[in-house]
Each structure stands twice: as structure tokens, then as C-alpha cells.
Amino acid sequence: MSSENSIIILGSGPAGYTAALYTARANLNPLLIDGGVGMGQGMQGQGGQLTITTEVENFPGFPEGIMGPELMTRMREQVARFGVRFVEDMATKVDLSERPFKVWVNDDLYTTRALIIATGASARWLGLDEEKPVWEGGLGGAGVSACATCDGAMPVFRNKELIVVGGGDTAAEEALYLTYYASRVYIVHRRDQLRASMVMQQRVVNHPKITVLWNKVIQKIHDPEKKQVTGVTLKDTVTGELSEKEIAGVFMAIGHKPNSELFSGQIDMDEVGYIRTHHDVRTTKLGVYACGDVQDSEYRQAISAAGSGCMAAIQAERFLAAEDAGVHAEW
Ligand SMILES: Cc1cc2nc3c(=O)[nH]c(=O)nc-3n(C[C@H](O)[C@H](O)[C@H](O)COP(=O)(O)OP(=O)(O)OC[C@H]3O[C@@H](n4cnc5c(N)ncnc54)[C@H](O)[C@@H]3O)c2cc1C
Secondary structure, three states: OEEEEEEEEEOOOHHHHHHHHHHHHOOOOOEEEOOOOOOOOOOOOOOHHHHHOOEEOOOOOOOOOEEHHHHHHHHHHHHHHOOOEEEOOOOOEEEOOOOOEEEEEOOEEEEEEEEEEOOOEEEOOOOOOOHHHHHHHHHHHHOEEOOHHHHOOOHHHOOOEEEEEOOOHHHHHHHHHHOOOOOEEEEEOOOOOOOOOHHHHHHHHHOOOEEEEOOEEEEEEEOHHHOOOOEEEEEEOOOOOEEEEEOOEEEEOOOEEEOOHHHOOOOOEOOOOOEOOEOOOEOOOOOEEEOHHHOOOOOOOHHHHHHHHHHHHHHHHHHHHHHHOOOOOOO
16 A cells, blocks of 8 residues: 655554644644553553553643543544544654655655654663552552652652662652652663762752662562552662662663664664754755654653654645745755
């Protein structure tokens, strides 16, 4: 099968759906390749990362909060209303070497004059056997989370002892944020020195509610059977000694992996794999735009992803309109 398109959007998180909404309303008849069914923890499908969380309290317009999966279903219904065409699968290969760009979903080829990349990012996990069962028991509220800003205020964490895993700026920021709610925050770091900037290190080390557990890794999270975090087994990376700690939550802050492998070698990325953009959403390839978490290592929020999806759509629309008018397009 083969189809020609003015615009293809890859990804159906807040960035992709917003880009679809704007391009559909601009009569560009977008094709949205939505990621298909999820592949579980670490890699989400239709609806993106918010489908694996519980309550979202910071997306404007929902004074009572809204469950992540419901928010994403509503976004999908909204774009469907404007006639967006869906391919319920993952893009498996792209060729951006010439226009029209080529996108494959397995054996099916789709060509497009402009491409919006909204493939998001996946949090890195420790890879422990217990992460998944605990997680499946109740998402962030079960006690394992990759986003303190998102889940830290949940009642289950209030006045409890919590762990943040990591040693960089993100771990420091997450730990500081959690001090608003927790009785104590332990940073579990596998080395004897943090990688965070000096300012952040000082804020962490001097904070009365934060304790750094040096040279430690989590070996086991308790208690998958109860589907709730009740504690951890820690291993000392120098002596090998094991110890146990009762805690109510584990927050991973060991980085995110942008879902950008598909474009590797074809557009500019930083060393981690975040797509480099200039003027907000334009990639180094004319006619290719990137929005949301795949190009944003800093804010990583649903509302900022949606905002950049809007920007990508408007830029793509201007690019196509200029080209149709025979004007040299620079967007
Ligand atoms: C547990 C958790 C809780 C969170 N809670 C909040 C919160 O309360 N408030 C908040 O503002 N933010 C929250 N966030 C962050 C928020 O979810 C993200 O910032 C936001 O979802 C990013 O949107 P996005 O559209 O860029 O990407 P994503 O939501 O990551 O969506 C990416 C999409 O791309 C698809 N995709 C990937 N590869 C391909 C491919 N090859 N072909 C086609 N499609 C592909 C995926 O299937 C997915 O549909 C949370 C994140 C997590 C993990």
C-alpha cells in the first residue's frame, strides 16, 4: 500500500494530537501515525505517556483534575471530529533525504510534503523485576514513579519517607520538590559524588529533609504482591553489604530516552538523542518539525508538549502555503 499526503504526524501524545487538531482545522487533511497499542512500561502507544498515569492536576481547563487516560481519549475524540486520519501503528522507517519524505509502517509506504515528529520520550527505569508489578498495581500511586512533579503531591506520599534514584540535576530537583510533601527524602546514588551542578549539590546536601545514601543501588523493591511500595533492599556498591529501608515511594531520576532512533543520522540530535530544533520547532531539515518531549529535555510537561504541537502545526502550514504560492519557503 502507498499513500501521498501533505502532512504526516508521528505520535499521539499531547504534542501529536494538538498538531493534528491545528493541521486538520487548516484543511491539510493530516495523517496521524499514532504509535499503536502500548508496549507497556517505558514505551507507550496511543495517547502517549499520560495513559500510564493517574490524575493530572495541572492541565488547564479541568478544575477537578482529570485522569491521564481520559484526557488523552478526549484529545483523540476532538481531533477525530475534524476528520484526522489515523494509522494505528508505529512508523518503522523514514527516509528524509528528499521530498516528498517517506514514512513506512512495516511494508506500507506513506509519502508526505511535511512531517511533524511528536514521538515523545520514555523514562529510564532500573530494570528490576518488581518495577512492573508494583507499577501495574496502581501507576504512580502504587509508589513507583518517574515524575515527582506529576505524582509527588499524591496523598500516598504525604509525610512519608521517599527515595529518589539518581545523581544529576534532575535527581536533585526531584528530591527538592518532594520535600514539600515528604517527611524525609533519601537520594540513592551509586557513586560517592553527585553529578548535579554545584549549586544543586549544595542545596541538596544542606537541606534538612534530604539525606544522600552514597554508594548505594536499589536491589529490590518491596512489595509487588501488595502492589504497593513498602520498602527497598539497598546494596552498597563498595562493600556489597545489603540493608533494608521502609519507604512509601521510589522516584526514578535516571534520565529520559527520547524516542528518536528512527531519525538517527537524518536530522540533528544532541548526544542524548533529543532532536535539535531552532526557532522552537524547526529541525535542521526543511519541512520537518519536532515538538513535545522528543525535542524538549527541560520542561517535559503535557501543556508544553501541546503548545509546541500547535507551533509545529502552524509552521508546517506556513511552509506548505508558501510553497503552494511559489514563494521560497524558509520554514
Ligand atoms: C508517569 C507520568 C506522569 C506524568 N504526569 C504528568 C502530569 O501530571 N502533568 C503533566 O503536564 N505532565 C505529566 N507527565 C509528562 C507528560 O506525560 C509528557 O510531558 C507528555 O506526554 C509529552 O507529550 P508528547 O506528545 O511529547 O509525547 P508522549 O506523550 O510521550 O507521546 C509520544 C507518542 O509518540 C508515539 N510514538 C513513539 N514512537 C513512534 C513511532 N515510531 N511511530 C509513531 N508513533 C510513535 C507514542 O506511541 C506516543 O503516542 C507525566 C509523565 C509520566 C511518565
